[in-house]
Amino acid sequence: MASTNLKTTYVFTLRATLELGQTVGQTLSGIRIFVPVSGGTLKGPDIEAEILPVGGGDWLSLNPDQGHARLDVRFIARTSQNELLYAYYPGHLPFTPNIGAIAGGDKGAKSTKFEDTGLLTQVTIETGAERLAWMNKGTFVGKGRFLVGEGGGGVATVEYDVFKIE
Secondary structure, eight states: OOOOOOOEEEEEEEEEOOOOOOEEEETEEEEEEEEEEEEEEETTTTTTEEOSSSSSSEEEEEETTTEEOOOOEEEEEEEETTEEEEEEEEEEOOOOHHHHHTTTOOOTTTOOHHHHEEEEEEEEEOOOOGGGGGGGGGGGGEEEESSSSSSSSSSHHHHHEEEEEO
């Protein structure tokens, strides 16, 4: 069996403020829940941007029988040089009781750690900014955690460390 070693390089930390979700209901994809993203940041060695509060969010699909949720997150961000980025990331999230408490805005919910959530994403970024054109062709992955009551407003903040695979 062949083995492939993938090299990763840290690119940025993404922090997104999550608001209380709206449940659409049972669909063919599971229980569809829209979780608005009302702001946040992308900060790294070559990028600094603010997530704009203009319709971004997670069109989450929950399968409670399997204890699993699929992410479908999209938002627009503006860099400190006034460049726009469109970000999209699908992902997987084991839906534990604590994650359910976070999503429901429960005051007893607890922050999670990167190593205990299983929150994994594949991030796609599109931009017309020449300086950031390399992001259009990059393959990025992220590992996340939830922060409850640690600033940023909203129900919680989701934080990802994002890496480029080379």
